[in-house]
Amino acid sequence: MIAWQMSAGLALALFMLGLLGLLARRSLVFVMMSIEIMLNAAGLLFITAGMRWGNPDGQIMLILVLNLAGAELALGLILILRLRNRITNLDGDSVNLLRDVP
Amino acid sequence: MIIVFYAAAGLTLLTTAAAITRANPVHALLFFVLSLIGMGVIFFTMGAPFAAALEIIVYAGAIMVLFLFVVMMLSLDIAAKRRETGWMIHSVWIVPLVLVAGLGIELVRVFLGSSATGVERIVSPQEVGLRLFTTDLSAVELASILLLTGLIGAFHLGRKDR
Numbered sequence: 001m002i003a004w005q006m007s008a009g010l011a012l013a014l015f016m017l018g019l020l021g022l023l024a025r026r027s028l029v030f031v032m033m034s035i036e037i038m039l040n041a042a043g044l045l046f047i048t049a050g051m052r053w054g055n056p057d058g059q060i061m062l063i064l065v066l067n068l069a070g071a072e073l074a075l076g077l078i079l080i081l082r083l084r085n086r087i088t089n090l091d092g093d094s095v096n097l098l099r100d101v102p
Numbered sequence: 103m104i105i106v107f108y109a110a111a112g113l114t115l116l117t118t119a120a121a122i123t124r125a126n127p128v129h130a131l132l133f134f135v136l137s138l139i140g141m142g143v144i145f146f147t148m149g150a151p152f153a154a155a156l157e158i159i160v161y162a163g164a165i166m167v168l169f170l171f172v173v174m175m176l177s178l179d180i181a182a183k184r185r186e187t188g189w190m191i192h193s194v195w196i197v198p199l200v201l202v203a204g205l206g207i208e209l210v211r212v213f214l215g216s217s218a219t220g221v222e223r224i225v226s227p228q229e230v231g232l233r234l235f236t237t238d239l240s241a242v243e244l245a246s247i248l249l250l251t252g253l254i255g256a257f258h259l260g261r262k263d264r
Contacts, residue, residue, distance in 0.1 A: 002107050005213055007148060010111050012209050014118055016202045021122030023198035026189045029127045029173055033134060036169075037118055040141060040161070051148045054223045056230045059153045060238055066160050067245040071252030073165055077172040078259045084176055089185055 007048045014041035028083070028090045032076050039069045107147040114140035125186040127173045131166060138162040152227035 018037030021030060043065040050058015080090070087094050117137040124130035138161050145154035234242060 002104055002148060006107070006111070007144065008213055009210075010114070010144070012206065012213070013115055016206050017115070017118045017122060019205065020195075020198050020202045023201065024190075024195050025122065027127070027186055029176070030122065030130065033127075033130060033169070034122060036165075037122070037134070037137075040138065043157075044141060044144070047145055047148060047150050047153055050225070051150060054149075054225060056225050056233045057238075059150050059225065059230045060234050060241060062150075062153045063156065063234070064241060064245055066156060066165075067248055069161070070165050071248050073169060074252050074256045075259070077169065078256045081172060081175065082259060089182070090176070090178075 004048055004052045008045060011041045011044040011048060014038075014044065026091055026093060028080050028092050031092055032073065032080070035076075036069060036073065039065060039072075103147050107144060110140045110143035110147065113137075114144065123190070125183050125190065127178060128170065131170050131173060135162050135166050138166065149224035151224070152230050 015038050018034045018041060021034035021037065025031060025034065043062045046058045046061040046065065048058070050056065050061070083095060084090065114137045117133045117140065121130045121133040121137060124133065139158060142154040142157040142162070145151075145157055
């Protein structure tokens with residue numbers, strides 16, 4: 001019997017690790033990976049909440065989270081591939097302008 | 103079952119921490135795949151076998167391999183790794199650690215305020231499918247619209263300039 005606080009605490013720890021990576025890393029690849037870690041932690045919390053009451057809704061929400069992660073990752077990776085032509089070092093701080101600089 | 107849960111939880115935490123601190127993106131992604139497999143084991147011990155299978159097949163198997171292909175297409179060389187190591191100085195981590203610790207204290211207070219109860223029962227894949235395709239059918243439609251939007255967006259953005 002696993003207390004639900006244990007897995008909720010694990011989801012919380014994973015979310016904090018993802019947020020830490022999102023704030024501290026500068027490379028866009030690692031920013032995308034940190035977002036995936038945070039989405040994954042949210043999925044674990046959904047499963048925990050579903051299992052707390054023995055309800056299938058948690059797993060249904062996990063399927064939606066997986067969909068969201070897939071769609072978001074495809075668009076984000078395409079944007080990184082396009083940005084690779086402009087900035088060669090993949091630094092998130094260097095794409096802070098909305099127009100081309102001559 | 104509880105030993106398996108704690109072992110998988112420790113593995114997941116360790117590999118996630120390793121993933122966000124690597125300088126090489128390919129190593130980080132492989133650590134993250136390990137963390138996802140640990141997450142699948144956690145789902146299984148919590149009585150959600152369908153979610154465990156989905157986590158490993160879809161997340162670790164499909165989404166992360168797509169990520170890995172794109173990272174390999176970026177062709178990051180030894181200079182990129184050195185630049186990455188140069189960005190990871192100690193002072194970069196201080197402010198994020200303080201902010202994240204603040205969030206953690208808030209949330210731990212919320213979780214500790216309620217009584218501890220365990221998992222009630224195992225929810226079978228039949229039950230999930232039955233609920234998904236009867237009462238939650240709109241969620242399936244929403245997911246398909248989301249995937250179609252992602253497909254069109256990726257196709258549009260990935261086209262060559264003319």
